[in-house]
Amino acid sequence: MSFLTPLWLIALILLPPYLWGARRYGWHMQIWLMVSLLFLILSLTRPVIPEKPITVEEAGSDVILAVDVSYSMRATDIAPTRLDAAKRVLHQIIAQDREDRFGVLAHTTSAIILSPLTKDTELLTHLFASLDESQIITKGTEVMSALELARKMSHAQHPLVVLFSDGGDELSYEKEAAYAEENGLKVCIVMLASAQGSTLPSEEGSLKDEDGHIVVSSRNDAINLIAEQSGGKVIDGADATSVIEWIERERSEDFAGSTTVTRYQELFYFPLVLALIAFVLAYTSVGERVSKAFIPLLALVGISANAGLLDYPYQTLGSYAYSHGNYERSAQWYGRIDSEGGRFNRAASLYKMGKYQEALAIYRTIRSEEPLFKSKVFYNMANCHIRLSEFENARTALLKSLTLSYTPQADQNLRAIAGAQEQKSLNVRKEKKDQFTSDENKPTGEGKKSKEGGGSNMQSDIASSGAGDAGKKAQADPRFSTSQGKAALSSKQYELINQRSVHETKPW
Known part of the structure; x- marks a missing residue:
């Protein structure tokens, strides 16, 4: 057997990241769609069996x-x-x-x-x-x-x-x-x-003859x-x-x-039929029953069975928006993911926006049997309470977090608010900055803390979460720098200048 259009095999590089996404964020629908994609790619390569050449x-x-x-x-x-x-x-x-x-x-x-x-x-x-x-x-x-x-x-x-x-x-x-x-x-x-x-x-507009006539x-x-x-x-x-x-x-x-002329027996319809069958299984209860039959085996590699079709793209977009400082957009993307990890990341985005009450309300809805994950939820809840000057609730949440999993950051925060009173206004960032920390869940690769809302309280590599590396500080816009005292032009401005659409002395 050979392939008439083997370049389509390059598309197989899409499967490993898709498999990674399905492994972390869902199984039933995701895995059948991945199988469907695999057979569709094989069909596009046009597998054939060469037959005896004929003379025409x-x-x-x-x-x-x-x-x-x-x-x-x-x-x-x-x-x-x-x-x-x-x-x-x-x-x-x-x-x-x-x-x-x-x-x-x-x-x-x-x-x-x-x-x-x-x-x-x-x-x-x-x-x-x-x-x-x-x-x-x-x-x-x-x-x-x-x-x-x-x-x-x-x-x-x-x-x-x-x-x-x-x-x-x-x-x-x-x-x-x-x-x-x-x-x-x-x-x-x-x-x-x-x-x-x-x-x-x-170049002058319209071609003219030697006498200047068009x-x-x-x-x-x-x-x-x-x-x-x-x-x-x-x-x-x-x-x-x-x-x-x-x-x-x-x-x-x-x-x-x-x-x-070399003649071939086309085989593309076999993987095409299999691709259609896998696609149907992805959207029917039959596929769910078949996939559930393999869940004990798949559990060995940690595949869960509760993610939707678009969870992986949503978490990727949310992570990208978060890493670029667009926390409002990040919260919107994570809000479309119906999972504990999606809610956790949405609450973290709201926290970065300074919406502590909304973040706290979402944290309270999260349910999990994983001690490490629950510890991080309670830790983040404590940070919200601290920002709201609800120190008694913060101490309770920190104690629960430390009970489930000890972290130096939670211990430090508990000590930092030990003598705080409910009616006392505490600007943690200014008054306790050397004692209080909210970086226990700081994502990998984060630089200096962002100014929006509180510090990062988001752990994106938890087993059911979906925001890898979501916390990088957004870079400053390179087109304007107060330290340099001048602004660099955007590509659109250069285009307007080339078209003589910008006044050279009054560009506004």
Whole structure:
């Protein structure tokens, strides 16, 4: 077995972090969705079993696609530009015609081969996409050079030439028409210009001639003589369907040969079906019963079975907002997680906002049988009581915390409020700063304490919590510094300056 699109296997790197999230924050729905994702990725890799190669006979016409890339093709009367419209038609022809060989040439006052005759559609598609007209500054057009080069590119008796142009500059194309007829070229003219014409963009606005007059480029129907005399056709506008129909009608066996084709037996539908089954199990009671059958085994790796589908993204967003000092947004994200850990982290965010009563109310709703977690809940409740000058309740909460798990911080805080009275106003940050601490649950990597609300009272790596590293101090905005006495400009301001939209002396 092999894979036709093995690059999709790179997507498997998404599974370990997803598995980590499911392991910490839920099992039933998460694990089935992970299994569904795994099989979906395998399906996208297109697993196949190679079969015996076969030989296919093929024949078709030689088709030369000649594109005018002179300056006038930048006109916008054919949206978005004449040249872009030509590229679009070229893509459509290559994508739909699998029988013929295509060669590509570009011409202005001279012609060059962009691609010899080939059936490699990927090569031609890349060629059209990489054609950069901004590098072409020639303003003239000579059609004869394109016809002569087209004749040299093919040994067929009557190769087909599709000429994308706005008509060029000549008043008469009798010589070109005679050359096409004498050399067996069947020319289809794709007219990419309108009768009213269009101005041509330039650095000064619109292109002007030597006398300072604005140049207007419109279609030149004199070029139609080449199609009429060579037995071809004139097509108005970027009509790929008409071009393909003309090629099919004029097709001949200019070349014949055989190619070896490797056939495969597709197997993608097997993992696709399994992915659909796993997805259904994630949202049905059947999946819950199946997953519960494996809970004793999964308990060995500490997988819980109570998280929702979006708990992991919510806790990640909450952690990010918390670490950047956006505690209000952090509280909103954590508020969407229906778990003890989610409530714990929401209360911690509210504490950082100075909303001690709200944080305390949430802490009181948390239920857990884990002594370490309960100890941290009581410790945080004590910090809220201290901020509210409810010292008796704070002492009770600290004693409960120390009973469940001893920590030096809880012991220190208990000693710091030993003589405090309920009616006494205590600014802990100023009066007891060397005795009182609320950093027992300080997240990993936190710098100096934030000024919003109280100190950090959040432990994010507990077994049922979901706010890893949620407590880093938000960095100061680098665009303004009072110590430096000047402000750095944002990228938007630079953009406005470049557009001359900012007053140089009064930028406000």
